[in-house]
Amino acid sequence: MRIYAVGDIHGRADLLDRLLAMIVADARKSQAERRLIVFLGDYIDRGPEAPGVIDILRAGPPPTAEWRGFRWICLKGNHEEALLRFLDGVEGAGPWLSNGGRATIEGYAAGESFDLQDHRALQALLLRRIPASHRAFLADLPLTHSEGGYFFVHAGVRPGIALAEQDRGDLLWIRGAFLDSSCPYGKVVVHGHSIVRTPDVRPNRIGIDTGAYYTGRLTALVAEGKSRGFLST
Numbered sequence: 227m228r229i230y231a232v233g234d235i236h237g238r239a240d241l242l243d244r245l246l247a248m249i250v251a252d253a254r255k256s257q258a259e260r261r262l263i264v265f266l267g268d269y270i271d272r273g274p275e276a277p278g279v280i281d282i283l284r285a286g287p288p289p290t291a292e293w294r295g296f297r298w299i300c301l302k303g304n305h306e307e308a309l310l311r312f313l314d315g316v317e318g319a320g321p322w323l324s325n326g327g328r329a330t331i332e333g334y335a336a337g338e339s340f341d342l343q344d345h346r347a348l349q350a351l352l353l354r355r356i357p358a359s360h361r362a363f364l365a366d367l368p369l370t371h372s373e374g375g376y377f378f379v380h381a382g383v384r385p386g387i388a389l390a391e392q393d394r395g396d397l398l399w400i401r402g403a404f405l406d407s408s409c410p411y412g413k414v415v416v417h418g419h420s421i422v423r424t425p426d427v428r429p430n431r432i433g434i435d436t437g438a439y440y441t442g443r444l445t446a447l448v449a450e451g452k453s454r455g456f457l458s459t
Contacts, residue, residue: 237273267303267380271326302367
């Protein structure tokens with residue numbers, strides 16, 4: 227199997243299209259019969275094309291010959307979690323809106339005016355404009371995926387706790403305790419969430435959030451057997 231893991235997209239459908247084309251081209255170099263893409267979450271907010279990103283991910287691998295043998299898995303990020311919480315209740319709206327939520331509102335409610343201070347009206351607007359299929363997709367996203375010697379997750383894991391026993395909040399939000407730890411986890415943890423200029427490769431983890439919205443660099447880990455490499459827009 228040839229495995230690809232894609233970092234935080236944040237509303238950059240243009241970069242996602244480019245990276246997927248790069249992945250298809252790269253896959254031609256491999257004799258692997260199976261190809262897996264794991265998307266590490268944070269598909270929305272900050273960038274202008276959250277609806278387009280969700281449309282691409284929901285559709286799955288295109289039904290064309292060049293995509294034969296591919297499957298992909300989309301994990302949940304903290305930004306998806308924050309949006310879903312806002313749709314269920316307006317508590318915590320402030321932090322979500324100040325962390326890029328406005329771009330998601332603008333993407334889904336194009337052409338409509340809104341007041342960022344009126345959280346109830348914003349909630350009603352999004353409930354009206356976000357397709358039910360998109361809400362279902364976001365709600366059903368898993369938090370982790372394990373494949374071979376890798377454990378895929380959005381933010382990271384809590385050192386000293388078994389992978390199967392991790393707290394939901396840590397999987398979506400953790401930073402310092404995870405990033406600073408050299409603790410072995412039994413598998414190499416592949417994560418996004420914490421921005422790095424270039425992929426951060428450690429014995430116990432690999433961070434691949436290269437700040438796509440700000441930098442224009444959307445990065446994918448490429449792993450097959452014992453070999454590793456990276457693709458970046």
